Amino acid sequence: MGGVAFTGGRETIYRANLHLRTASRIIARVAEFGARGFPELVRQAKRQPWERYLVAERPVQLRVTCRKSRLYHSGAVAERVLESIEKRLGVEGIVAVQRVQDDDATGQLVIVRMAHDRCLLSVDTSGELLHRRGYREATAKAPIRETLAAALLLAADWRTDAPLLDPFCGSGTIAIEGALLARRIAPGLHRRFAFMEWPDFDAGLWRRVHADAAQAALPHVPSPILASDRDAGAIAAATANAARAGVAGDITFEQRALSAIEPPAEPGWVCTNPPYGVRVSERAALRNLYAQFGKVMRAKCAGWTVAMYSADARLEKATRLSFRPLLNTTNGGIPVRAVACGPIEMRKKD
Ligand SMILES: C[S@@+](CC[C@H](N)C(=O)[O-])C[C@H]1O[C@@H](n2cnc3c(N)ncnc32)[C@H](O)[C@@H]1O
The missing domain is CATH 3.30.2130.30 (VC0802-like)
Known part of the structure; x- marks a missing residue:
């Protein structure tokens, strides 16, 4: 894992922990x-x-x-x-x-x-790793780290005034991080950090930094955020997580299969983390799912940008979308890369 160095004093430490969406720790x-x-x-x-x-x-x-x-x-x-x-x-x-x-x-x-x-x-200075924002208690299968979800949105250059859709939303992490980003809600607003236990902790300075962040938050997201999954348990978990993150009113969660998604007419971004599948027996089914994903994107998401995490180049290929690489990382120990393509052109015949 890489690191980024910067200089600053106490206030920089407080702000970095409070605001950085993709750092693991400071x-x-x-x-x-x-x-x-x-x-x-x-x-x-x-x-x-x-x-x-x-x-x-x-x-x-x-x-x-x-x-x-x-x-x-x-x-x-x-x-x-x-x-x-x-x-x-x-x-x-x-x-x-x-x-x-x-x-x-x-x-x-x-x-x-x-x-x-x-x-x-x-x-x-952080204590618990920064992906622990404090909102995710309920998880569905294979949840993605909050920091990785934010990284996908940032790397894909999602314009927060355009719609966002995650058709494989699981426990809702990408949609929730999207809502936090769009409303300018600092990711660390509701958690504690190691520096708060330091003998030189400046509680007055922290209160000011925290209050500045709280005031900067917008009341609503500027554009629709939609998240769906075919699994009812995932939708229940995602809804509970969004409520804890304070963004329940900003996301429409629906139990829906990929084939049944109904994207808004105005083009936006599909940002998602489809199932990877590690067992060989799952590969054929996954290839069909990725092929279907590409098909649904072409049929229903003309003009949209599509970004996803992928752990398998063959599955990426099965979508027949021309992806470009965005970043390489690991998710739960598995090497993955974020890829994007778009805007999608509609194909007459698929
Ligand atoms: C890797 S998980 C997504 C995890 C999510 N990013 C999170 O943070 O919790 C993939 C999700 O895709 C869903 N899924 C699989 N096939 C689907 C289909 N055909 N239509 C809709 N959802 C599907 C699964 O139920 C699972 O929740």
Whole structure:
């Protein structure tokens, strides 16, 4: 997974967590220095203002990676950094949990990267990963991460004053992210972040940043958002999720098969995440479904732009739509790419 670096102070950290729709987490760089041996590592790590970010009474989670460095043993590096933090905070026996995976850290996470004998020390500012907006409790089969749903809408250049349709909506993530985007509702408005637990948390500044975001929200979406799925349970889950996200009134959810969709006359964007299917036995049925998808798009969505996540080039081809790649990523561990085509031309014969 890639990263993007930018500079700023506290307010930037608060705003980034609150507003970024596609980031997984925001980590703040504490220090960068050369360290060829443990004495240098400890001397530098001890000098950092850990008291701003860490509460001594709570466990610290450490995620350490070492690449092409003399200090190559991540366990030993973690131990020294923890010792340095304890010295700086003037406490002993901080409970440490070593972390390797970037799954959901909810505690205080310190990230240590050794590369080419340089050490990068960072603290996590987000806590739970940012795709957890707080609205999705009910999920249907194979839900897509909220951040990926937002990424599809942004990469496809959906104009928020044009209609949006997801005919395989599942638990409604793409439609809900669309409504949040169109109403300029900050994705993090209803959740907490790790920086709120920091000793240097500025509650007044946060209240101002939060209030600015709340005021910027529009009362309604400017154009229809339609979401359908053939599965009744999916529609029930999607409706409940949209209500929790505060956008129930902005989306029309309907239980409908793909073949029965009724797009608005004004062209817009179809943004969707069709079933992938991993088992071989599902492939033939999926090929038919993708072929049908292409057919329905040509028959009912002339003038529309179509964007989707795809895990299989053969299935993409089965649609007979001329897709261009938008971005590559993974969804639930499966490599997927977002593709788009359009505006769609109507074919007389299919
Ligand atoms: C990968 S899931 C979509 C997940 C969704 N993006 C979410 O975040 O929950 C694909 C959905 O397509 C639906 N589906 C499969 N075949 C369909 C068809 N012919 N017509 C309508 N929906 C269909 C399934 O019920 C399933 O909910």
